[in-house]
Amino acid sequence: MTAQPGNMPTYLGMPAFPDAARKAVADSQLRRNLTHATTAIRVKRAGAVAELDDWEQLRQAAKAIKDHTLANLDTYLLRLEESVTKAGGRVHWARDAAEANAIVTGLVRGAGSRGVVKVKSMATQETGLNEALEAAGISPVETDLAELIVQLGHDRPSHILVPAIHKNRAEIGELFRAAMPDAPSDLTDDPAQLAAAARAHLRQAFLSAEVGVSGANFAIADTGSLVVVESEGNGRMCLTLPRVLISVVGVEKVLPSWRDLEVFLALLPRSSTAERMNPYTTIWTGVAPGDGPSEFHLVLLDNGRTATLADSVGRQALRCIRCSACLNVCPVYERAGGHAYGSPYPGPIGAILSPQLRGVSSPIDSSLPYASTLCGACYDVCPVAINIPEVLVEQRARVVEDHKHYSERAVFQLSAYVLRSPRRLAAAQRLMSSGRFVAGRSGRIRRLPPPLSGWTDTRDAPAPPPESFRAWWARTRGGSS
Amino acid sequence: MRIGLFITCLTDTLYPDTGKAVVAVLERLGHQVDFPAGQSCCGQMHFNTGYRREAVPMARGFAAAFAGYEAIVTPSASCAAMVRDYHPVLAEGDTAFARDVAAVTPRVHDLSTFLADVLGVTDVGAYFPHRVTYHPTCHSMRMLRVGDAPLRLLRAVRGLDLVDLPDAETCCGFGGTFAVKNKDVSAAMCADKVAAVRQSRAEVLCAGDNSCLMHIGGALSRMRTGVRTMHLAEILASGESR
Numbered sequence: 001m002t003a004q005p006g007n008m009p010t011y012l013g014m015p016a017f018p019d020a021a022r023k024a025v026a027d028s029q030l031r032r033n034l035t036h037a038t039t040a041i042r043v044k045r046a047g048a049v050a051e052l053d054d055w056e057q058l059r060q061a062a063k064a065i066k067d068h069t070l071a072n073l074d075t076y077l078l079r080l081e082e083s084v085t086k087a088g089g090r091v092h093w094a095r096d097a098a099e100a101n102a103i104v105t106g107l108v109r110g111a112g113s114r115g116v117v118k119v120k121s122m123a124t125q126e127t128g129l130n131e132a133l134e135a136a137g138i139s140p141v142e143t144d145l146a147e148l149i150v151q152l153g154h155d156r157p158s159h160i161l162v163p164a165i166h167k168n169r170a171e172i173g174e175l176f177r178a179a180m181p182d183a184p185s186d187l188t189d190d191p192a193q194l195a196a197a198a199r200a201h202l203r204q205a206f207l208s209a210e211v212g213v214s215g216a217n218f219a220i221a222d223t224g225s226l227v228v229v230e231s232e233g234n235g236r237m238c239l240t241l242p243r244v245l246i247s248v249v250g251v252e253k254v255l256p257s258w259r260d261l262e263v264f265l266a267l268l269p270r271s272s273t274a275e276r277m278n279p280y281t282t283i284w285t286g287v288a289p290g291d292g293p294s295e296f297h298l299v300l301l302d303n304g305r306t307a308t309l310a311d312s313v314g315r316q317a318l319r320c321i322r323c324s325a326c327l328n329v330c331p332v333y334e335r336a337g338g339h340a341y342g343s344p345y346p347g348p349i350g351a352i353l354s355p356q357l358r359g360v361s362s363p364i365d366s367s368l369p370y371a372s373t374l375c376g377a378c379y380d381v382c383p384v385a386i387n388i389p390e391v392l393v394e395q396r397a398r399v400v401e402d403h404k405h406y407s408e409r410a411v412f413q414l415s416a417y418v419l420r421s422p423r424r425l426a427a428a429q430r431l432m433s434s435g436r437f438v439a440g441r442s443g444r445i446r447r448l449p450p451p452l453s454g455w456t457d458t459r460d461a462p463a464p465p466p467e468s469f470r471a472w473w474a475r476t477r478g479g480s481s
Numbered sequence: 482m483r484i485g486l487f488i489t490c491l492t493d494t495l496y497p498d499t500g501k502a503v504v505a506v507l508e509r510l511g512h513q514v515d516f517p518a519g520q521s522c523c524g525q526m527h528f529n530t531g532y533r534r535e536a537v538p539m540a541r542g543f544a545a546a547f548a549g550y551e552a553i554v555t556p557s558a559s560c561a562a563m564v565r566d567y568h569p570v571l572a573e574g575d576t577a578f579a580r581d582v583a584a585v586t587p588r589v590h591d592l593s594t595f596l597a598d599v600l601g602v603t604d605v606g607a608y609f610p611h612r613v614t615y616h617p618t619c620h621s622m623r624m625l626r627v628g629d630a631p632l633r634l635l636r637a638v639r640g641l642d643l644v645d646l647p648d649a650e651t652c653c654g655f656g657g658t659f660a661v662k663n664k665d666v667s668a669a670m671c672a673d674k675v676a677a678v679r680q681s682r683a684e685v686l687c688a689g690d691n692s693c694l695m696h697i698g699g700a701l702s703r704m705r706t707g708v709r710t711m712h713l714a715e716i717l718a719s720g721e722s723r
Contacts, residue, residue: 017663018666021665022665025666025669026665331651331654332670335669369531370659370662371663371666372659373654374619374620374656375619376619376620376622376623376624377619377623377650377652379623380623393529393531393567396531397531397532397533400531400532401531409532412530412535413532413535415527416524416532416535416539419521419527419539420521420522420524420535420538421521422518422519422546425490425521429493429494451661452661454660454662454664455661455664458664458668458671459668459671459696459699460699460700460702460703461695462495464495465496467497468493468494468497469488469492469493469497469516470493470516472497472500473500474518477516
């Protein structure tokens with residue numbers, strides 16, 4: 001495999017983050033839905049994590065395991081391929097999204113099926129598999145409740161764990177009544193009724209499906225076992241009922257051994273759903289006659305990952321286990337919503353992962369590294385200790401190198417020219433002090449020209465003082481330094 | 482102890498009273514302080530916006546200005562964190578520069594931890610009879626890890642009524658150039674912070690960083706809330722005679 005940037009076909013042509021976020025900020029219903037949902041999960045996560053007094057050690061262990069595995073990825077991937085093959089599965093290698101989609105489409109056709117049931121999977125969101133299958137005349141059915149809501153609404157996911165977090169139950173009820181053909185006509189917004197309607201709708205799909213498509217949370221190199229962690233049990237239906245199972249898995253999901261898995265099964269549920277243990281953990285190894293699928297394919301996806309591995313600061317993003325803890329604590333995500341990130345990976349992790357995987361050439365990808373105040377809340381909660389702010393500032397440097405924002409560059413070069421010299425800074429301070437009359441008697445500046453109008457639209461700016469600290473020091477303590 | 486004050490370009494230029502307050506507090510405790518005139522800016526805004534090349538001379542200037550001081554004390558945890566965490570990054574690949582940076586970075590302290598942890602003083606003899614709430618700035622909490630040092634200092638101020646700030650640990654939305662580049666999200670975050678400040682019923686909002694205070698204070702003033710902002714140093718420098 002040669003390293004090359006990946007792509008996420010479904011998200012091409014997205015506007016820059018600030019433009020998309022502006023609309024979300026103005027949508028008060030969306031803000032209420034997001035604040036309600038993220039606040040609840042944030043508080044619960046903090047409680048679930050506080051129960052373990054060795055959380056920090058677990059976190060450091062997970063980081064060490066992932067770093068070791070990523071540093072020896074070639075070895076572990078080949079070991080995984082060997083183990084999966086020995087257990088009766090077949091391994092396919094996909095350089096990018098298009099190759100992965102072509103492999104899956106070919107396998108579904110080969111199985112003679114016109115439809116597939118899907119386990120919630122980030123990798124297939126990333127490749128835009130559903131759209132590729134539909135283009136080939138194959139109907140994919142999302143069976144995760146939230147993914148089903150997104151699919152029925154011809155919508156996009158806005159959260160890694162809770163793809164329909166932007167919708168409340170009233171909106172979901174309305175959608176089911178309109179778009180779910182077998183929904184009862186008297187369906188209300190009661191969560192139990194909504195779940196029952198989805199259950200009845202999906203049951204038919206589970207029982208008739210020939211092919212199941214999944215991702216995986218982990219893949220164990222030693223044994224060739226794949227692991228899916230979920231809450232609903234719909235994933236287990238897809239993983240056990242169909243005759244053919246196809247799993248599309250990012251190459252960074254591999255773990256050396258079962259012992260390593262233990263660490264992650266302690267970290268993931270507490271970080272994502274704030275549970276001590278998730279309700280369903282399905283682990284399968286190849287095929288077993290008379291038990292589950294009789295045909296198993298593992299599609300190992302690169303799509304920009306090996307290129308990311310070459311980046312000494314950015315490669316830590318590949319440690320991500322898709323728990324969503326960073327989304328739930330992010331004040332920017334809470335206000336901008338997931339769609340503004342222009343990728344199936346929203347929030348802080350998306351802000352570093354999408355530019356890593358796709359490069360920084362498009363408007364959305366060059367704006368994502370700036371979609372953060374660098375407050376660091378994401379780094380604190382990350383169960384694999386990804387220093388997201390560190391990666392963000394690294395990527396900002398890349399954006400500045402790659403893009404010629406001439407006016408911004410001029411401003412930063414001029415300000416650096418002044419700020420790096422105490423003498424020029426002092427001169428600028430005297431100039432500002434002499435111009436302090438613009439603030440008027442209030443001592444507050446209410447309007448500044450662009451781009452600083454972005455500040456004064458909603459916030460006053462302070463008037464310069466009559467004398468800088470430096471001038472005061474020189475006047476009162478003169479020459480003591 | 483030879484203490485060098487790193488006042489930061491923002492406080493130097495726009496908030497000289499904070500700098501004077503740092504001088505007053507340290508001198509009241511019997512320390513001699515110095516303001517090395519060779520200092521200017523730590524380069525955080527440039528570094529954090531991606532203009533690394535422009536930040537390099539500032540990191541060099543910092544290491545040169547503060548060489549030889551036993552302690553470098555600053556009223557900005559954010560600038561202190563920039564120096565500690567990212568000046569070594571700017572010096573990567575240049576042995577002499579990296580050595581100069583390594584010599585000064587461990588001596589950089591923000592005012593609150595210098596007082597409470599290095600000097601071991603929480604009662605600095607201040608008197609401030611007002612209802613105050615404290616906003617823990619993100620970089621003080623999550624980069625410099627100042628912990629409860631600022632709160633210990635505030636609790637020891639005579640007359641001060643310290644009230645809780647709801648959702649205190651949530652970012653105010655400043656983020657340097659974020660406030661302009663992503664002004665809508667920034668303003669939305671700031672509006673929520675202002676609401677929390679009003680809910681606290683404090684007369685004064687205190688923090689350990691003038692950049693965040695400039696942001697929240699700008700909105701408090703625009704919305705005519707009547708709530709003042711004050712840097713921690715200014716509260717600690719307050720006394721009955723002032």
